[in-house]
Amino acid sequence: MSDSLSRPSGPAVVCHDCHLRLARPGADRGHWYCPRCGARLGSQHRLRAQAVIALAATALVLWLPAISLPLVYVDQFGAAGSVTVLSSAAALFGDRYGLVAAVVLGTLVVMPAAQMTALLVAMARLHAGGRPRRWLWWYRQGREWAMPEIFLLGALIATTELGENTSLRLGTGLFFLLGLVVARWVAEGLADPAVLDRILEQRDAEAGDAARL
Amino acid sequence: MPPASRRLAAWALLGAAAVWLVPANLLPIMTFESIGREQSGTIADGVVRLVQSGMPVLALVVFTASLLIPILKILVLAVVYWRTPAHPSPRAAIRAYRLVYWIGRWSMLDVFVVALLAGLMRFGKLATASAEPGITAFALAVVLTMLSAHVFSTSQLWDPDHGNGANP
Numbered sequence: 001m002s003d004s005l006s007r008p009s010g011p012a013v014v015c016h017d018c019h020l021r022l023a024r025p026g027a028d029r030g031h032w033y034c035p036r037c038g039a040r041l042g043s044q045h046r047l048r049a050q051a052v053i054a055l056a057a058t059a060l061v062l063w064l065p066a067i068s069l070p071l072v073y074v075d076q077f078g079a080a081g082s083v084t085v086l087s088s089a090a091a092l093f094g095d096r097y098g099l100v101a102a103v104v105l106g107t108l109v110v111m112p113a114a115q116m117t118a119l120l121v122a123m124a125r126l127h128a129g130g131r132p133r134r135w136l137w138w139y140r141q142g143r144e145w146a147m148p149e150i151f152l153l154g155a156l157i158a159t160t161e162l163g164e165n166t167s168l169r170l171g172t173g174l175f176f177l178l179g180l181v182v183a184r185w186v187a188e189g190l191a192d193p194a195v196l197d198r199i200l201e202q203r204d205a206e207a208g209d210a211a212r213l
Numbered sequence: 214m215p216p217a218s219r220r221l222a223a224w225a226l227l228g229a230a231a232v233w234l235v236p237a238n239l240l241p242i243m244t245f246e247s248i249g250r251e252q253s254g255t256i257a258d259g260v261v262r263l264v265q266s267g268m269p270v271l272a273l274v275v276f277t278a279s280l281l282i283p284i285l286k287i288l289v290l291a292v293v294y295w296r297t298p299a300h301p302s303p304r305a306a307i308r309a310y311r312l313v314y315w316i317g318r319w320s321m322l323d324v325f326v327v328a329l330l331a332g333l334m335r336f337g338k339l340a341t342a343s344a345e346p347g348i349t350a351f352a353l354a355v356v357l358t359m360l361s362a363h364v365f366s367t368s369q370l371w372d373p374d375h376g377n378g379a380n381p
Contacts, residue, residue, distance in 0.1 A: 018371050036304075064366075082333070083332040087330030087332050092332075095343060150318065154327055156328050157274070158329040161266070164266060
C-alpha cells in the first residue's frame, strides 16, 4: 500500500487567508503561493499519511509520561522535591490561581493530546478516502494552542535560574517532553494545512461529481 | 458571524488584553522566600535579575517574550484593525498580522516559568517560591490577545463583504 496520498489537481482553489479564488497552477514545482496575500496554498510534496500517523501516535505515547513524570528534582539542603506538569498546575490551583492553572492544563495537557489525536484520526480517515474536516479543524487549533515547546524553553530558563543556588537533577519527564516536542514538530512539518485543504477540496469536487452522475 | 461583528469582537478582546497588560507589568508575578527574607518581583525585575546573574542571553529571551512581544502584538493588531476594512496596504498588513499571530504565543513563556518554579519550590525548608496576582493578569493579557487575532478575519483586508474568519 502506498504511503502517500496523491496530489489533487483540477478544482479551483480558495485562499484561506484572503478568499481569492484561483485556478491551480499547471506545473507544480516547490511550494506555490496566493498571488494576492502571499499565503502558501500548496506544495509539490506528497502527504505521507502513514509517516504522520506514526509520528502522531508516537507523540501520544510520549504525552502521558511527559505530563506525569518529574521534569526536575531539586535538593535544598536535604529537602528533596520534584515537579511535573500536572503537579505545577495543581500547585497553582491550590494557591488559588485557578485561571493560570487552567491555562497551563489547556496548553500543555488538553491541547497537545487533542491535536495529536485529531491528526491521527484525520490522517487515517484521509488515507481511507474520507473528508475529516472537523478533525482537521482541531489539528489546526492545536498548532496554535498546544505549547509544549514553549514550556520546554520555560523549563530551561527556570532550571538555569535555580541552578545557581540549588542542586538540580533533570527528571525523565523532561526527556519524554523533549520527545513529544520533536515528534509533534516533525508531524506538523509533514502535515501542511495547505496541502490538507487541497486534498479536501479535491475530495469535495469528486463527491460533487459523483452526486451529479 | 458577520464581518463587522467579528471586527467588533476583535477590538473588544484587544482592548481587554491592553487593560490587563497594565497590572501584568506593574504587579509582582512571583515571590521568593529564602531564609526568612521575602522578595517579590515583576516581569521587569525578572529580566534585571537574569542580567545581574550573568545570563544576558536568557534575559534577552525573557525580555523579548514577556515585555516586547505582548506590547508589540497589541500595537500591530490595533493598527491593522484600525485601517480595516479595505486596508490601503493589505499585503503589508497581513504580513505584520501573520508575524505577530505566530510570535505572540511565545509570550506564555513567563507563565510556564512561574508555574514550574511555584510547583518545584513548594516545600523547601529554606527557600520557597509562589505565584503572585501579576501572573494571572499576564496570562489573561496573552490569551485575550491571541483570541483577538483569532477572531479577526484577514479576508476583510481586501473584501469587507465576504470575511468569514480564516486564520493562518
